[in-house]
Amino acid sequence: MKRAPSPRKPSLPIEVRGSARQPLGMPPAQFLRDYWQKHPLLIRNAFPDFVPPIQPEDLAGLACEEGALSRLIRHDEARERWQVKSGPLSEADFAKTGDANWTLLVQDVDKWDADVAALLEPFAFLPSWRVDDIMISYAEPGGGVGAHVDQYDVFLLQGLGQRHWAISTDPAAPKDFRPDVELRQLAQFEPTHEWLLEPGDMLYLPPGVPHDGVAFGGPCMTISVGMRAPSQAELTGDLADYLAERLHEDQRYADPDLALAKAPGEIDAAALARLRRALPFAAALDEETLRDWFGRFITRYRNAQTPALPDRPVSEAALRKQLAAGARLLRHPWSRMAWSRGPSGATLYANGHAWPAPTALAKQLCAEREIVVDATPTAAAVAAAGPGQRRAPGPAQGAPAVSAPADDGAGRRAVDGREALAAARLQLLAAACHRLALHLPLLARDDYGNDAELAELKRIATSGRRADIRILLHDPAAALRDGHRLIALFQRLSSSIAIRTPVEDADRQNTSAWLVNDTGGHLYLPDASRPQGRMALADRAVQAPLQQQFDEIWERSARASELQALDL
Template identity: 40%
Template sequence: MTAQPLPILGGMSAEEFLQDYWQKKPLLIRNACPEAGSLMEAEELAGLSLDDTIESRIILERSPIDWELKLGPFDNKLYKNLPPTHWTLLVQAVDHHVPAVSNLLEAFPFIPSWRIDDIMASFATKDGSVGPHFDYYDVFLIQADGQRRWQLGQRCDDQTPLLPNLGIRVLKDFQAIEEWIVNPGDVLYLPPGIAHYGVALNNCMTYSVGFRAPSEHEILSDFVHHSSLHQNQDKRYSDPDLLLQENPGWISPQAVDRVQEILQNMVSDRSQIEIWMAGYLSQTKYEPQPEPPEEDYSGNDVLDLLAENYSLHREESSRLVYIADNQNHPEIFFINGEQLEILPITEPLVLFLCQHRYYDPAQLSIYCRSPDSLALLTRLLNMGVIYFEEDQFQN
């Protein structure tokens, strides 16, 4: 990637951002995303919170030490009974349900796509907040509507005290160091562990682009599970050099060495780590999997629709990753946790599909001059991983 200025970074290059800010220090970018205000209305967000398949919650502040958490799905009656101020609605994975919000992710090509978690949307009434807190992951906070005062504080970790007996994580001691008023279109980047406290100055909407940061426990647990499924089940502990022990209850250093060797062998196979990572990191965040179309497409159907310039979009919850050789030629393609066999001639198509979420039919037509690439695209369409939109493509 060249050192070109990126709008989401206020004209800064990706290289400069990654070197100076990523996981190091906060950054406020004024008017970096002016289109955010037109993506969805607060009423649409509230409508998503009525769906029992969508994760949502409402946080009410009664005092700086008294907070109430309500878990969705909600109903219209609850909204009618909420107070006029001091509450926030949060809805997870809005990008999975609103294509226009999903397209925000196109602004972050400088972060590996497998690191992206989801986009949470929050609507806050005047003085609404979720309290001073910190996250274990990076986040870009995109102000869509209204204004919010953000205060940034100290660095925190898992030893930082929280207020007790609350359903949410609120810092016991927040020490404000700097403060900003953010307006529609402004973007605030926060690295992990930075205490922050946002309070709505009026009714406002914010998108939080969060990034995955699996814990070491999660990594170890899932990798061990993966390894247990792929190891030779009949291969067992052995000790042909066993020596007579003075006490049979003793676990000797030689026995510990042997078990350590078994465990080290499990994690020494780099190819297995790659396969596990691709499967684990491409899993969808929520079930169910993408729905296939009512009728399968044929290759000719696909070519006809591409020729008619119909837009294509990646299904919003789907994750596409690949493992490549040292020349970055894709060798193994994973979609939503499942491995998909690919041929070398489909390499340009795979790279294009992984790089974008919204696809130019003219570009896809070029790739589909190869029958194998056409077959792969048709397969993905019939899996529901990619779909044709009703409108024609517009740059």
């Protein structure tokens, strides 16, 4: 006997009608159950006979205040160009706008205006700590910010005029950004639903829904009630700092049950088990993640110095030639190594870095300080080691078995050429612990933008409460326009990375570039446009005046507000 098929659950409506008693068009509990963080919802007449609590001219006046966060966005349709001007704005800025294709965004308006703040009352069914701010946008016909995606819930209340909204509920909709505009606009956008909102209508969008709103017909004002949604990276970093502050110095990794090591340098299952007992939240990590983190951490932990790169990189062909002539591979004395087994081979850890490697090679590099190879070493051996000679190393980060060039003990040397300059930057970044200062009249795409340098910058920025990276950037708008990866890192980690721009003529005419870290190191280029200068790994006497000059310019400089991640 066949069972009758169960009736299909009716699909939820995407459009409902609200009222003064039910702005959501339904009880809040039903909205939370069916729509919150699940589905978009258009509520017609959510606020009947709505009158905006602030007028456009008052919003423009607020955008001119020093402490207000505002943006003026203009769109040149003919050339498909977008221009962003960050506040504080002036009357002259508004005089250039014209009567179409521009919009003004002002965030945190509820902090400035009590009537605007009163709009939060209908949203009291949500935890107050989830509410971020009320942002208000004013636009002339055609004004908007382009198609984009928000990573938080938002209620878009139409306050004045009409706005055309288009959204996509396609779960496979592409979400790549355009590389040619300053705003985080989508490269492709195909809407599945479109509406024209009138005053009092409200559109709810959960995180991740592509959408585009454009002013239609005349002046338009939209009130956005945005939620706060910290990223997992922010939560994890702050929790780690919180726990670290409360753990006593005597509470340490311990191994009273340690057995004889079967293979030198191996991070085995027993070590991972001890880590899980020692760390408050390690139980939530899978074995591969825990092993990879610990291998990187323990090989850079309490390193007084780190291996230095050679002045000139050694090519694979040159290395093979030296080995064929009888050269030996010597493990750098400042190198710390470990390895672990994985599902598809081994991982070799050296001074905070990780490389996939054959198990036999990983064992050998950790167990032996001098390696004799034949004339045709494997590619893995070439990648993991370099030719060594018995001479004093210098303290800078590099490959696991490369000896350093000779120096005077402070790592002082000339820098000439882009490869040498990139190596110097990486050495000084790797040597930094918590603090870094960068003076950058120019910022080329490859400067502080490759994977290795960004990894070191992220390490410093997430090193704890003392993390402090300060950057003086002469042309932040160009860096944003070019999509420089350093700007993206700043926008993700703005609590520990600060960027300012010099404003005084004398400071802007300073074309020299420099880097100073918190371990006495510096890199100085007299002319930022030329890759020639000098560096030192530990020379506080020379570093001190560079740090002082940086601090003085920093105090006179202005916040690069155009770089702040903009909630749209």
